[in-house]
Amino acid sequence: MPRILTGITPSGTLHIGNYFGAMRPAIELQAGGDAFYFIADYHSMTALTDAAERRAYTQGIALDWLACGLDPAKAVFWRQSDVPVVCELTWLLGSLTPMGLLERAHSYKDKTAKGIAPNFGLFAYPVLMAADILLYDTNVVPVGRDQKQHVEMTRDIAIKFNQTYGETLVVPDVQIRDEVAVVPGLDGQKMSKSYGNSIEIFGEEKVIRKKIMGIVMDSRTPQEPKPDADKNLAILLMRLVAPQDVALDYENRLRAGGLGYGDLKKALFEQCWNYFAPYRARRAELMANPDYVEHVLRDGAARAQAVAAKTMDRALKACGLR
Ligand code: ADP
Numbered sequence: 001m002p003r004i005l006t007g008i009t010p011s012g013t014l015h016i017g018n019y020f021g022a023m024r025p026a027i028e029l030q031a032g033g034d035a036f037y038f039i040a041d042y043h044s045m046t047a048l049t050d051a052a053e054r055r056a057y058t059q060g061i062a063l064d065w066l067a068c069g070l071d072p073a074k075a076v077f078w079r080q081s082d083v084p085v086v087c088e089l090t091w092l093l094g095s096l097t098p099m100g101l102l103e104r105a106h107s108y109k110d111k112t113a114k115g116i117a118p119n120f121g122l123f124a125y126p127v128l129m130a131a132d133i134l135l136y137d138t139n140v141v142p143v144g145r146d147q148k149q150h151v152e153m154t155r156d157i158a159i160k161f162n163q164t165y166g167e168t169l170v171v172p173d174v175q176i177r178d179e180v181a182v183v184p185g186l187d188g189q190k191m192s193k194s195y196g197n198s199i200e201i202f203g204e205e206k207v208i209r210k211k212i213m214g215i216v217m218d219s220r221t222p223q224e225p226k227p228d229a230d231k232n233l234a235i236l237l238m239r240l241v242a243p244q245d246v247a248l249d250y251e252n253r254l255r256a257g258g259l260g261y262g263d264l265k266k267a268l269f270e271q272c273w274n275y276f277a278p279y280r281a282r283r284a285e286l287m288a289n290p291d292y293v294e295h296v297l298r299d300g301a302a303r304a305q306a307v308a309a310k311t312m313d314r315a316l317k318a319c320g321l322r
C-alpha cells in the first residue's frame with residue numbers, strides 16, 4: 001500500500017479553495033489506509049514571526065482538519081515540530097543540495113521578486129520539505145500545482161543521497177490533483193488568502209454573507225438571457241457547494257433570463273452556509289474539548305516518530321555518523 005504524505009502550513013485561516021483543492025481530496029485518500037498528514041509549523045517560520053499567531057493558526061488548522069473529516073484512526077496526524085528529527089535530516093540533505101537547485105525554485109524567486117527580503121529559511125525551505133517527505137518513506141505526495149517543483153526537487157535530492165551513500169531513501173512521486181479545478185475567489189482570480197478574495201470555511205455568518213452579496217456582477221437586467229451563465233462566478237462556486245441538480249437549475253434559470261444576481265447570490269450564500277453546517281457543529285464540539293485535540297496530535301506524533309526514527313537511523317549509518 002503506497003504511503004501518502006502531505007503538509008499544511010499554518011500561515012492563515014483556511015478558505016473554501018483550500019477545502020476543495022486540498023483538504024477534501026486528502027480526506028478522501030485516508031480511506032486507503034496509509035496516510036500521513038502534518039501541520040507544517042516549522043515551515044510557517046518563514047511566513048510569520050508572531051508566536052501567539054503561530055500557535056493560534058496551528059490550533060485552528062488542527063480543528064479545521066478534524067472537523068472536516070480527518071479521521072485519526074485512519075490517518076496519522078501530527079505537528080511537524082513534535083518530531084524534531086526532521087531538522088537533523090534537513091542538514092544531511094542540505095549538505096548535498098546544490099545552490100543552483102535552490103536558486104531555481106519558483107516560490108523563492110516569486111517571493112523575492114515581490115520584495116520579500118530573503119533569509120536562509122526561505123532559501124532552504126525546499127530542503128526542509130524534502131526532509132518532511134523522505135523521513136517518512138513516502139511514496140506519493142498529493143499537492144497543488146504550486147508545490148510540484150518542490151516535490152521534484154525532493155526526488156533530485158533523494159537520488160543524489162542514494163548515489164552518494166547507497167540506497168537509503170525512498171524516491172517519492174508527486175500527485176497533482178488535476179481533477180480539482182482552481183477554486184475562483186470573490187474577484188474571479190484564484191482564491192488565495194494573500195489576495196483578500198477568500199470565503200473562509202469557518203467564517204462568521206454575517207461576514208460570509210456580506211462577502212458573497214458583495215460579488216460584483218455585470219449590469220445586465222435580471223430579465224436578459226445570459227448565454228454565458230456557465231462562466232458566472234456565483235454558478236462556478238454553486239457547483240462546489242450545492243447538489244448537482246440545484247446548481248444546474250440555477251445555471252439554467254440564469255441562462256434563460258428572469259433570475260436576478262441578488263437572488264442568485266443569496267442562494268449561493270445559503271448553499272455555502274449549509275454545506276459546511278455539519279463541520280461547523282463538529283468544530284464547535286472539538287473546540288470545547290482541547291484535550292482531545294492535543295491527544296490526537298501527540299498520539300500522531302508518537303506514530304510519526306516511530307517511522308522517522310528508523311529512517312533517520314538508516315540515513316545516519318549510511319553517512320557514517322553512527
Ligand atoms: P493560499 O493561496 O491561500 O496561500 P496555500 O498556498 O496555503 O493557499 O494552499 C494550501 C493548499 O490549498 C494547496 O494544496 C493549494 O493547492 C490548495 N489551494 C489553495 N488555493 C486554492 C484554490 N483557489 N483552488 C484550489 N486549491 C487551492
Ligand code: TRP
Pocket residue numbers: 005006007008009040043128129132133141143147
Ligand atoms: N510547502 C507546502 C505548502 O506550502 C506545505 C508542505 C510542507 C508540504 N512540507 C510538505 C506539502 C511536504 C507536502 C509534503 O503548501
